[in-house]
Amino acid sequence: GQQLNQSPQSMFIQEGEDVSMNCTSSSIFNTWLWYKQDPGEGPVLLIALYKAGELTSNGRLTAQFGITRKDSFLNISASIPSDVGIYFCGYFGNEKLTFGTGTRLTIIP
Amino acid sequence: KAGVTQTPRYLIKTRGQQVTLSCSPISGHRSVSWYQQTPGQGLQFLFEYFSETQRNKGNFPGRFSGRQFSNSRSEMNVSTLELGDSALYLCASSLQGADTGELFFGEGSRLTVL
Numbered sequence: 002g003q004q005l006n007q008s009p010q011s012m013f014i015q016e017g018e019d020v021s022m023n024c025t026s027s028s029i030f031n032t033w034l035w036y037k038q039d040p041g042e043g044p045v046l047l048i049a050l051y052k053a054g055e056l057t058s059n060g061r062l063t064a065q066f067g068i069t070r071k072d073s074f075l076n077i078s079a080s081i082p083s084d085v086g087i088y089f090c091g092y093f094g095n096e097k098l099t100f101g102t103g104t105r106l107t108i109i110p
Numbered sequence: 111k112a113g114v115t116q117t118p119r120y121l122i123k124t125r126g127q128q129v130t131l132s133c134s135p136i137s138g139h140r141s142v143s144w145y146q147q148t149p150g151q152g153l154q155f156l157f158e159y160f161s162e163t164q165r166n167k168g169n170f171p172g173r174f175s176g177r178q179f180s181n182s183r184s185e186m187n188v189s190t191l192e193l194g195d196s197a198l199y200l201c202a203s204s205l206q207g208a209d210t211g212e213l214f215f216g217e218g219s220r221l222t223v224l
Contacts, residue, residue, distance in 0.1 A: 043114070043200050043215025044153070089153065096166040097143065098213060100153040 007090055007101035015109050020077040022104040024090030033066050033073035034091045034098065044089060044100075048075070082108055112137065114216035116201050122222045128189040131219045135182050135203030142184040143213065144176060147198040156199075159184055160206070188221075196223045 007024045014020060024033070032051055036044035048059050050066035050073060057064055063076045077084055085108050090101040115134040123129050135142050143158035155168040159178035176186040182203075188195055198220050202213035 041217065043202070043217055045215070046212045049212065096141075096158045096160075097155040097168070098145075098153075099155065102152045 005090055005092070005099065005101035007104055009104060010102065011105040011107065013107045013109055014080055016080060016082060018080050020080055020084070020106060021074060022088060023072060023074040024101050025072040026092075027071070029070040030092040031070075032093050033064070034093065035062075035064050035073070035075045036089045036091060036100070038087045038089065038103075040086065047088075077106075080106075080108060084108065114201055114203050114214055116199075116216035116219050118219055119217065120220050120222075122224060123191050124224050125191055125193060127191050128187060129191060129221060130185055130187045131199055131201075131221075133184045133186075133201030133203075133216060135184070135201075136214055139203035139205055139214070140182055141204045141206055142178055142182060143202050143204075144184070144186050145200045145202065146170075147200055147218070148196075153200070156186065191223045193223050196221060 005024055005026050034049050035047045037047050038044040047062055048057050048064040050057055053066055053070045054068045055066040061078045066073055073090055085106055087103045087105050089103050091098045114136055117132045133142055141160045144156040146154045146156055156170055157167045157176050158165050162178045173189045178184045198218040200215050200218045202215045204213050
């Protein structure tokens, strides 16, 4: 499958800070997905993007489908303790999801 | 509405044994897929079933197999366990497949191979 390069691998931030993470690929995609996995849980879909240039918000989360169709970013504003977890980008094809390596978000007290 | 249920949640096996994991999808969902999650390889696709038919299979050895029953419940089996099979095995369901990218995941079955 195609490689998804997700960065950063981990982030340590203080509550209230904004967060930005991104995902890049050498291939063009028709969808970009962002999932979050809470500790001890399975991943949950946060945002799905279907069109190049699309900017979508879900509460404090904002994600954009890059205009080149090879990248996407996810921003979280004013982080809160429940934002802790692993964030995965991904794409859909052939009845399966392919995920990036994940960004682990930790909030420092 | 009940979510995806996976059993058992935790299990410990020894090398050479086999294991069967079970997944009950959300009611009405006909597609079930399985993923393996490890710290080194991340989330890797194993296989996907729809109406008892395997539609896609990931790049795993033949020791990994699965099936889906007429009620959409699914099982996966790993035979001749190896240390590297230690992982969190996640099951996900959807109405007809991941065509919108939204899969609903269970909490996973954490397998430890000693």
